[in-house]
Amino acid sequence: MSEHSNNERIADLGFARVDHDREARNGVPEVIFGEGKRVEQISAIVARLRARHQRALVTRLDTERAEHVLRDHPDGQYDPVSRLLRWGEAPERLPGRVAVICAGTSDLPVAEEASQTLEWLGVEVARLNDVGVAGLDRLLAHREAITHADVLIVVAGMEGALPSVVTGLVRSPVLAVPTSVGYGASLQGVTALLGMLSACATGMSVVNIDNGFGAAWQAASILGLVARGVHPAPADFRSNTDIPDS
Template sequence: MEVYDILEKVKSGELSIEDAQLYLRREPFEEMGYAKLDTHRKIRSGFAEVIYCSGKTQQHLLQIFSRIYEQEGEVLGTRASIEQYELLLNEFPNVEYDSVSRIIKIERKDKKHIGKIAVCTAGTADIPVAEEASQTAEFFGAKVERIYDVGVSGIHRLFSRLDVIQSANCVVAVAGMEGALASVLGGVVDKPVIAVPTSVGYGANLNGLSALLTMINSCANGIAVVNIDNGYGAGYIATQINKLGAGNEE
């Protein structure tokens, strides 16, 4: 529950001043022994804590997932395996899993989506990272336009969708190999471009390092770069930018 909701409930008489005071005095995290859930993150940043599923034991994942869902009414996890999905499905029949992005979630169905984020990939092999970005942004309330397989080896494909890309509040450019897509997009849009290097490519791609270095060294303006394969990070930042751009749509 956010501070605004608490104040509204006090105003309407649903919540006493004393109960509201107790709620606000709670520790800003929940101690679970093996984890400290950041229960005030949504109050501070606007978005609740997200679970990085990879590497977590079954018991830890199940308990963390349960607590966030209990508190927020929805929950998002990244880098989840099919085995983790099957574990959570036993407890939460409404849990959803996407094997491409490895996103696992329970999401409110009445959510309003605002603004527009254009998520572009250089190739089809970049789609898993792009889907992590797209689905993260959608979970946090953004409209997403997917524009896939528009890399520089056939740049006419990109230009055919340029009107859609230019109308977005933010652009996410997901590319492996040499990572040139971000520079091209940076030169044709007047909105921020978030570049996501992927580990897609042959030997000298160095698991995404060559794309990362290209993006960092881009001469185009307005480009910011996240870590290799970090679709979640790009989707999160894009959502924040989109909220500013959407303005009074909320």
């Protein structure tokens, strides 16, 4: 690769414009959404990201296409449960720990997407699986681990009740992830989503259906704020749109 391409902020591949500047803005290189992309497209983007940032992450990638990409980049790690394909590690570890709490075994693909994304982002993860509200004793058996987590990601389908229960037990931020797991009236996760959005428990936020990646990113952002500290506020802040009194 030429010196010029190593310095470019955006690499134009024709079918994609790789945003190399994103790491400077957000602290993390661009992540590849695998669905809908051909294997040769994914492989070309991965090559650019690894050459520039020494790491890459592909989400929502099925096993067959992952095997094809690994022929070009054989040192990657693929997990068929989370459908994540990754190379490299975060240059620094973030402080704190995130507990990823999974209601049922059927929710594991989304929970593992969250857990393994967090690990790629440099976050320590504690996994609590199959602790849904159908048997609350399973959840309460881990109460110490739950209450000592700095951020919690709670993944649940069906009626989506588990995040409300967890939020009532902790003082840390809770990120709820509805999944598309359930029978017909669950409406492919819409019922869980609406239940979480309607919860009375305070301190809980909700991401989109099956979006374990989004929850992981938000949790890492929270821990990143702890690592770098808050931005100092100006002594006298006024919006640019403020109009002086006449």
